[in-house]
Amino acid sequence: MDNQGTASIQQNRIVLFPLPFQGHISPMFQLANILHSRGFNISIIHTKFNFPNPSKYPHFTFHQISDGLLECGVSDPVLIVKLLNSNCVEPFRECLDRLMFDYHVYCVIADAHWTCTQAIADSVNLPRIVLRTTNICSFLAFAAVSLFRDKGYLSNPDLNKDAPIEEFPPLKIKDIPQMETSNSEDVFEMIDSLVQQTKKASALIFNTFSELEEPDLPKLYIQFPMPTFTIGPFQKFFSASTTSLLTQDMNSISWLDKQEPKSVLYVSFGSLASMDAQKLQEVAFGLVNSKLPFLWVIRPGLVNGSEWIETLPNEILESISERGYIVKWAPQQEVLSHFAIGGFWTHSGWNSTLESICEGVPMICSSFFGDQMTNSRYVSDVWKIGIKLEKGLERDEIENAIRRLMFEREGSEMRERILCLKEKIDVCLNPGGSSYQSLEKLVDFITSLRSSTI
Incomplete structure (x- = not known):
């Protein structure tokens, strides 16, 4: 063509x-x-x-x-x-x-x-x-x-x-x-x-x-x-x-408009990562137990052997609906720049990591394959602008990481560091x-x- x-x-x-x-x-x-x-x-x-x-x-x-x-x-x-x-x-x-x-x-x-x-x-x-x-x-x-x-x-x-x-x-x-x-x-x-x-x-x-x-x-x-x-x-x-291969749900922005400043955790694991149904439930419990508002992207195909979220029990979905919002895909740059976003739980792909740095949003880091392992280690141990989940996807560690990032002094210090990097980006361009x-x-x-x- x-x-x-x-x-x-x-x-x-x-x-x-x-x-x-x-x-x-x-x-x-x-x-x-x-x-x-x-x-x-x-x-x-x-x-x-x-x-x-x-x-x-x-x-x-x-x-x-x-x-x-x-x-x-x-x-x-x-x-x-x-x-x-x-x-x-x-x-x-x-x-x-x-x-x-x-x-x-x-x-x-x-x-x-x-x-x-x-x-x-x-x-x-x-x-x-x-x-x-x-x-x-x-x-x-x-x-x-x-x-x-x-x-x-x-x-x-x-x-x-x-x-x-x-x-x-x-x-x-x-x-x-x-x-x-x-x-x-x-x-x-x-x-x-x-x-x-x-x-x-x-x-x-x-x-x-x-x-x-x-x-x-x-x-x-x-x-x-x-x-x-x-x-x-x-x-x-x-x-x-404009390069997204998936349809972006713009209702996510309308939902964010109703939230308090820096109160929401954005969760997205990218376009290729996958997990089994049990891991999806661990993610869900970790989010719900944190008692924090969250915008969660569950891409069709994220869960092995599942079309979308049908493997999540109804009681979990009910708990999610109280404070969370699930979409199939989101306009990520708009989400990360939104006033309501206080943190980003990412799969640590480089595009997502860099977008988060650009917007001054500290991270919780999972990693699935390729460069994601190195990216998450540098985010947590070198640049000190995020928390790496060392155990994989385990509900207690997830809940603890969310609280550390969003509520504790440790998270505030990460936010200060990443805002300094954001300023350096503005200068370098x-x-x-x-x-x-x-x-x-x-x-x-x-x-x-x-x-x-x-």
């Missing part, structure tokens, strides 16, 4: 290739908007899987490629990434060839998980820039997974999972990036390929700001000696609301700020690629 509109032969064109999952689509489209606002023309190559609505982005051109996923019928995210990198090689190559024939293309900006794109870009002498949708500390944890594996941290069942990793403070063994999948080797291969192919890229972009991750920047430059641009938070340039300057350098870098690709 091509949506060319009135586009003519335009010379300053960039091709972007997002991974087709919600947490990857949003930052890539935000980046596309940022670059478009700086005068670049944008072409987006996208799989048929989760293909966005082009009418929401009339300023971009869209090019759909086949992905072969419908024929495979898989739902495992790790396996999907593996299949995409196999199935999309020729469709991506053919689409890129057409675009390079029609336009002068500066470069392709690909999600780091599109590891197949490096060889294709090299074959046509096109610079490939990688967008890593995690933060720097989590990326470095990914890069260290082979070390963790060699040390036996992932294979020794007798190790204390709460023990610290000496080679990578402040992580504990249980914080090592992992994915739930039928084949653990696929995870290691995916991570190793991501790291190795990123090292071959022309440049690296992060949706973060240097003031937050200053201690890890020298480590990054040593392991990945390439031009690196920290130009985040993207969402402070452009909202992610203004002229002369670190992200502003990094974006200027990125624009100059991309423009400099013109001569090498003519």
Whole structure:
């Protein structure tokens, strides 16, 4: 599918290739908007899987490629990434060839998980820039997974999972990036390929700001000696609301309008996390027992083997209705910026974590897979702007964490720290700020690629 509109032969064109999952689509489209606002023309190559609505982005051109996923019928995210990198090689190559024939293309900006794109870009002498949708500390944890594996941290069942990793403070063994999948080797291969192919890229972009991750920047430059641009938070340039793959329930805002300032806990576990019915009940009891108002997002598909909330007993639903509000999906940036929100219980995905920092909302952190383990550890132990649930999903720990965050001095101190970070974000995005300057350098870098690709 091509949506060319009135586009003519335009010379300053960039091709972007997002991974087709919600947490990857949003930052890539935000980046596309940022670059478009700086005068670049944008072409987006996208799989048929989760293909966005082009009418929401009339300023971009869209090019759909086949992905072969419908024929495979898989739902495992790790396996999907593996299949995409196999199935999309020729469709991506053919689409890129057409675009390079029609336009002068500066470069392709690909999600780091599109590891197949490096060889294709090299074959046509096109610079490939990688967008890593995690933060720097989590990326470095990914890069260290082979070390963790060699040390036996992932294979020794007798190790204390709460023990610290000496080679990578402040992580504990249980914080090592992992994915739930039928084949653990696929995870290691995916991570190793991501790291190795990123090292071959022309440049690296992060949706973060240097003031937050200053201690890890020298480590990054040593392991990945390439031009690196920290130009985040993207969402402070452009909202992610239009990139949502799920329908947002705007009634959640009306409900929040009726609540007291900073009285509500917002609960959302993202677009991919899942749990069983028993864990859902633990979450419900923890929320109800806290006796605090809460807005709870229960995404269809969150509960394994369940359509939505039918596994919750009626007595729990009655208790929830007294002080809580359940929706299937919410306009998260609007929710977090609402005066009624006092805390955010998150799955610790980087987009959600950064959105919470942007709005000065302290967090309770769960983690399910991937970078979420590292993110939650940094939130609790390094930046000290949230509480990590160390036991998983257990009602007493949940209730205790809510009370600590919302009622106790500990929570007030977290709020003060995260408000300081929020102020630093405002500074870094203004002229002369670190992200502003990094974006200027990125624009100059991309423009400099013109001569090498003519």
